[in-house]
Amino acid sequence: MSDKIYSYGKQIIEDDDIAVVVETLKGDWLTQGPSVSKFEEVLSKQLGTKYCTVTANGTASLHLMAIGLGWQPNEVIITSPITFLASANCAMYVNSIPDFADINPITYTIDPLEVEKRLHFHKKKNRKVRAIVGVDFAGHPCDWSALKEIADLNNLQLINDHCHAIGSVYNGDSHFASKYADAVNLSFHPVKHLTSGEGGAIVTRHEWLDKKVKILRTHGMTKDPALLSRYDGLWYYEMVELGFNYRITDFQCALGVSQLAKLNRFLDARKKIAMYYDKAFSSDHRFVIPEVQQGCTHAYHIYALRIKFSELKISKKIFFERLRSKRIFCQVHYIPVHLQPYYRTHFGFNEGDYPIAEQFYSEEVSIPCYPGLSETDLEYIVETIRAEAV
Numbered sequence: 001m002s003d004k005i006y007s008y009g010k011q012i013i014e015d016d017d018i019a020v021v022v023e024t025l026k027g028d029w030l031t032q033g034p035s036v037s038k039f040e041e042v043l044s045k046q047l048g049t050k051y052c053t054v055t056a057n058g059t060a061s062l063h064l065m066a067i068g069l070g071w072q073p074n075e076v077i078i079t080s081p082i083t084f085l086a087s088a089n090c091a092m093y094v095n096s097i098p099d100f101a102d103i104n105p106i107t108y109t110i111d112p113l114e115v116e117k118r119l120h121f122h123k124k125k126n127r128k129v130r131a132i133v134g135v136d137f138a139g140h141p142c143d144w145s146a147l148k149e150i151a152d153l154n155n156l157q158l159i160n161d162h163c164h165a166i167g168s169v170y171n172g173d174s175h176f177a178s179k180y181a182d183a184v185n186l187s188f189h190p191v192k193h194l195t196s197g198e199g200g201a202i203v204t205r206h207e208w209l210d211k212k213v214k215i216l217r218t219h220g221m222t223k224d225p226a227l228l229s230r231y232d233g234l235w236y237y238e239m240v241e242l243g244f245n246y247r248i249t250d251f252q253c254a255l256g257v258s259q260l261a262k263l264n265r266f267l268d269a270r271k272k273i274a275m276y277y278d279k280a281f282s283s284d285h286r287f288v289i290p291e292v293q294q295g296c297t298h299a300y301h302i303y304a305l306r307i308k309f310s311e312l313k314i315s316k317k318i319f320f321e322r323l324r325s326k327r328i329f330c331q332v333h334y335i336p337v338h339l340q341p342y343y344r345t346h347f348g349f350n351e352g353d354y355p356i357a358e359q360f361y362s363e364e365v366s367i368p369c370y371p372g373l374s375e376t377d378l379e380y381i382v383e384t385i386r387a388e389a390v
């Protein structure tokens with residue numbers, strides 16, 4: 001019997017990825033070398049935008065965006081409750097107030113109508129809303145044209161937390177992310193489409209924002225003559241912002257460049273897996289497969305299967321335990337952020353605040369989806385899920 005473990009996501013590192021990392025390690029630069037700017041260049045190209053700043057991780061990127069975009073204390077930032085913590089936490093890093101708008105029940109992304117309701121709510125309370133952080137959840141784009149319309153009407157900034165969706169298409173456009181959003185966040189954590197171990201990026205069409213986050217990435221220091229108040233000599237630098245060390249190493253960027261060149265192959269592999277699952281689960285009414293909106297393609301970072309546990313004899317908890325005993329390590333994406341103890345305590349959120357997100361949470365199961373899975377693996381996973389969903 002096989003003892004292979006199937007988790008919901010996993011990196012693929014190939015010999016040529018390893019070779020470029022080794023080569024970089026043998027070179028002159030371990031950090032802040034040519035692979036950093038190379039990675040920024042190829043990422044800009046991939047997203048069809050001019051500017052990119054790579055960082056230590058996707059959370060660091062969100063933090064730098066929050067500062068770079070000038071979010072102020074007590075301004076409200078609206079995101080989806082169905083996301084990773086960092087999409088909402090970034091508001092608090094700059095003392096802004098995180099808030100949520102419920103999801104669309106079909107795409108599981110932030111619902112523009114719910115955003116409008118929250119805008120009315122805050123207006124009545126005399127609170128300024130500053131930005132919307134849309135999350136292209138699981139790999140499916142948000143309704144960006146509706147979000148953009150709302151943002152323009154209300155003078156809001158738009159952020160795309162795009163960590164799940166590199167390579168996806170919206171309205172037939174593969175370069176949509178930074179056309180709609182003022183800033184786009186990426187992560188290269190090992191479960192994402194491509195990895196640099198840890199890593200992140202800020203992609204933007206705004207030169208001013210790119211300049212700012214590049215300075216913030218490295219302690220708020222600059223040697224740019226245009227920004228210096230004086231010039232003492234070749235060694236001279238000035239600190240012009242309160243920044244951080246959010247840099248990424250050169251060898252991580254070399255890995256990132258190598259991985260990005262394989263993105264289309266990785267996306268194809270994920271799509272094939274998704275099609276296999278779609279076919280396997282679509283005919284059974286107890287399962288709901290992800291739907292792809294017209295004009296869009298899904299990047300399938302996560303295969304979010306919904307299981308109607310209310311129609312099963314076993315609970316979600318038991319289902320997870322049974323699958324785990326069969327070496328299938330599913331996950332749930334996500335526990336609605338507003339239900340986290342920290343958010344309840346500090347902001348007074350409660351069960352029932354975002355009912356669609358909460359219903360989704362009760363049904364969502366992220367089943368294994370990553371390029372290394374073979375047809376035999378998929379058969380085993382589908383058979384096991386079917387057998388245990390009783």
Ligand SMILES: *Cc1c(COP(=O)(O)O)cnc(C)c1O
Nearest residue numbers: 057058059084086161163187189
């Ligand atoms: C992974 C992820 C992040 C955080 O990225 P890290 O690189 O792990 O810090 C933020 N938002 C979303 C939606 C993510 O999936």
